[in-house]
Amino acid sequence: MKWYYGKLLRVNLAEKSYTVDEIPEELFTNYLGGRGLGSYLLLEHVQADIDPLSEENKVIFTNGFTTGTSMFGSSRYAVFSKSPQTGLFGEATSGGKVAPALHSTGYDAIILEGASAAPVYLEINDREVIFHSAEHLWGKETYETEDTVLREVNTPKAQAVVIGPAGENLVSFACIENNYWHSAGRSGIGAVLGSKKVKALVFYGESKTSVVNPELLQELMKEMAATGKDHAGVKAYRRLGTTQMVAAMNAAKAFPNRYWRDAYYSHWEKISGETLLENFEVKPTACPKCFISCSKKTTVKTGRHKGLTIEGPEYETIFVFGGLCLIPELDEIIYLNDLCDRLGMDTITAGNLIGLVMEAGQLGRIPVKLEYGDVEGAAQLLRDIADRRGVGQVLARGIKEAAKEWGLEDLAIHVKGMEPAGYDPRPLKGMGLAYATSSRGACHLRASFYKPELSGMIDRKTTQGKAEMLIDWENRLTIFNTGTLCQFFRDLLEWPNVERLVYAITGLEYHKDKLSEIANQIVTNTRIFNAREGATKQEDTLPPRFFKEPVNNGQDRITVEELQFMVDEYYKLRGWDDSGYPVHEEG
Amino acid sequence: MTLEASFGTSKIGADNIGVNCGTMLYNEVKQFRINHSIAEGKIKMENQVTLKLNYPLNEYVAQNELKLQFSEGTTLGDLFLKEGIPSDSVGFAVLNDTMLHLNYRLQNGDFIRVFPLVNGG
Numbered sequence: 001m002k003w004y005y006g007k008l009l010r011v012n013l014a015e016k017s018y019t020v021d022e023i024p025e026e027l028f029t030n031y032l033g034g035r036g037l038g039s040y041l042l043l044e045h046v047q048a049d050i051d052p053l054s055e056e057n058k059v060i061f062t063n064g065f066t067t068g069t070s071m072f073g074s075s076r077y078a079v080f081s082k083s084p085q086t087g088l089f090g091e092a093t094s095g096g097k098v099a100p101a102l103h104s105t106g107y108d109a110i111i112l113e114g115a116s117a118a119p120v121y122l123e124i125n126d127r128e129v130i131f132h133s134a135e136h137l138w139g140k141e142t143y144e145t146e147d148t149v150l151r152e153v154n155t156p157k158a159q160a161v162v163i164g165p166a167g168e169n170l171v172s173f174a175c176i177e178n179n180y181w182h183s184a185g186r187s188g189i190g191a192v193l194g195s196k197k198v199k200a201l202v203f204y205g206e207s208k209t210s211v212v213n214p215e216l217l218q219e220l221m222k223e224m225a226a227t228g229k230d231h232a233g234v235k236a237y238r239r240l241g242t243t244q245m246v247a248a249m250n251a252a253k254a255f256p257n258r259y260w261r262d263a264y265y266s267h268w269e270k271i272s273g274e275t276l277l278e279n280f281e282v283k284p285t286a287c288p289k290c291f292i293s294c295s296k297k298t299t300v301k302t303g304r305h306k307g308l309t310i311e312g313p314e315y316e317t318i319f320v321f322g323g324l325c326l327i328p329e330l331d332e333i334i335y336l337n338d339l340c341d342r343l344g345m346d347t348i349t350a351g352n353l354i355g356l357v358m359e360a361g362q363l364g365r366i367p368v369k370l371e372y373g374d375v376e377g378a379a380q381l382l383r384d385i386a387d388r389r390g391v392g393q394v395l396a397r398g399i400k401e402a403a404k405e406w407g408l409e410d411l412a413i414h415v416k417g418m419e420p421a422g423y424d425p426r427p428l429k430g431m432g433l434a435y436a437t438s439s440r441g442a443c444h445l446r447a448s449f450y451k452p453e454l455s456g457m458i459d460r461k462t463t464q465g466k467a468e469m470l471i472d473w474e475n476r477l478t479i480f481n482t483g484t485l486c487q488f489f490r491d492l493l494e495w496p497n498v499e500r501l502v503y504a505i506t507g508l509e510y511h512k513d514k515l516s517e518i519a520n521q522i523v524t525n526t527r528i529f530n531a532r533e534g535a536t537k538q539e540d541t542l543p544p545r546f547f548k549e550p551v552n553n554g555q556d557r558i559t560v561e562e563l564q565f566m567v568d569e570y571y572k573l574r575g576w577d578d579s580g581y582p583v584h585e586e587g
Numbered sequence: 588m589t590l591e592a593s594f595g596t597s598k599i600g601a602d603n604i605g606v607n608c609g610t611m612l613y614n615e616v617k618q619f620r621i622n623h624s625i626a627e628g629k630i631k632m633e634n635q636v637t638l639k640l641n642y643p644l645n646e647y648v649a650q651n652e653l654k655l656q657f658s659e660g661t662t663l664g665d666l667f668l669k670e671g672i673p674s675d676s677v678g679f680a681v682l683n684d685t686m687l688h689l690n691y692r693l694q695n696g697d698f699i700r701v702f703p704l705v706n707g708g
Contacts, residue, residue: 232677232704233676233678233703233706235646236704242708244706245708247702248678248679248702251700315708316708445708454678454702454705455678456679488706491706
């Protein structure tokens with residue numbers, strides 16, 4: 001038994017058939033798995049210039065090299081496609097309980113090809129693929145869909161990924177949901193599933209891979225558990241989860257609010273993690289094989305949403321609805337979070353779009369009046385987006401299209417069609433570089449570079465040395481993503497431990513230089529995908545407002561020249577040419 | 588005279604407090620010693636700093652907010668060391684709009700908010 005299966009399942013949705021292909025060993029030694037395998041297969045199997053919502057696009061699920069092992073943080077899956085949101089490389093990952101079930105089907109990767117004529121859901125195990133009608137599920141929200149397909153498949157270890165009405169209606173930022181509240185959120189891959197009429201996938205099986213050096217893995221995990229026991233970061237995650245960032249980002253004056261007008265929110269305490277703990281019933285929960293327990297199962301105790309329970313809200317959802325939309329009530333944010341989860345849409349993009357409408361309306365730039373702080377107006381707009389009604393029809397196409405149609409290109413905040421997360425790049429210039437150069441759009445997880453910038457590892461206001469440090473972080477986290485390993489273990493797995501982890505599971509004696517080389521090739525592959533779609537250096541930039549509008553009373557700004565300096569350095573260190581794109585090599 | 592020296596010369600040294608005394612008693616004793624030192628003129632009253640410690644850094648001192656006296660030249664890093672707050676657990680510290688480094692020299696009246704290693708999504 002090896003550490004990988006060497007098997008690729010290809011499902012033909014049009015013909016309701018499937019084949020199993022071998023995956024050559026060199027793909028695993030070259031790319032390890034997860035993002036490495038997924039980005040390679042995307043490049044290989046998806047032709048250039050296709051419509052992301054046509055039957056020619058594909059959806060690729062992958063395991064990482066840690067999936068199916070006992071490793072902490074290994075219960076995550078990754079999914080890839082050409083993004084309908086950006087028209088470029090699309091990727092999303094999600095925690096919860098699905099990854100071990102997906103892994104137990106006996107495939108390293110699953111590719112969905114073509115499109116079904118009628119709604120289906122797939123039951124995939126290590127013996128067969130069963131195509132079930134999903135006519136009775138079409139139009140249903142995500143929670144009900146998940147419950148129904150799991151009940152119908154009726155297998156104890158089965159887990160499901162589903163889409164909601166937003167995915168069915170091809171909303172460009174529709175996500176994939178699992179375990180009710182876990183989302184493969186970004187890039188709009190839920191819409192690609194919708195275009196293929198795939199409402200859900202259910203995974204289970206008995207297949208296993210082996211760990212090459214199990215004793216070494218146990219030793220590493222034992223050390224991590226010991227370090228994690230009193231680790232301040234772990235403790236903060238366990239108590240507050242990502243909500244801890246509300247206080248931190250406001251203290252750092254990098255908390256975007258009033259649709260990116262300000263970076264400090266005077267009402268931040270009302271939406272902080274401490275306020276959540278004080279006023280709500282909050283229970284820490286964990287994905288399987290995790291001791292951090294970052295997730296918070298939260299129940300509203302009073303008011304009009306009394307009894308409403310979600311896992312969350314995460315910092316990013318608080319930032320968009322609390323910050324960008326100026327809704328300073330956690331129960332209302334939870335309400336909007338729940339609505340997005342039910343409809344199956346990414347909260348970061350959804351909240352950014354609502355904020356754009358609020359700002360544009362206030363400026364009289366669009367004939368829509370939605371006041372800042374209007375919860376019910378926001379909720380109605382979310383439903384209208386999911387159902388593609390009225391203004392929602394425009395927003396469903398994504399921010400790039402909406403800004404173009406409404407003449408708001410100067411106002412809309414996005415990179416390559418994807419909106420940034422809750423880290424303002426004006427006080428955090430390295431985040432500006434990360435947003436600008438990320439292949440999937442304004443991604444905060446590529447390198448989570450706010451961490452070194454806030455901790456003073458590098459001066460957040462400087463541009464010197466930013467590219468070099470960003471690449472080091474991006475490379476390390478890219479290796480995390482080849483393992484589909486949760487990034488929240490990043491403080492416990494510096495490079496030496498990453499080397500040990502790779503060696504323990506795969507037996508590959510790769511040191512930092514080799515792993516960085518692998519990471520560089522993976523990042524380069526995503527760039528090749530984008531270059532093939534016609535993306536150029538012009539797209540590696542930030543929204544114009546970030547250059548024109550300083551925040552914090554004019555103290556924090558980023559200039560075109562500063563970004564250009566960092567981007568040029570980034571290209572050089574990645575080994576790319578001056579245009580920022582590697583020469584495209586077929587295959 | 589440094590804060591360290593002041594503590595060191597106290598009859599009730601921090602090291603003499605048994606581990607079973609409990610954190611509350613530890614802090615009460617420490618405050619007594621500070622007051623005592625002020626009364627003796629060992630610490631100038633005007634040199635006071637407030638640290639607002641975010642979870643879990645507050646656990647090291649069992650308080651969310653510490654008011655501390657310090658002597659001229661004391662840095663933020665010195666203060667963390669003195670108070671038993673591991674600087675590698677500190678993510679960042681902020682004074683008004685300014686992010687501080689460990690070598691920041693404390694000023695009278697500073698109100699410094701201290702955060703652990705930050706962990707976003």
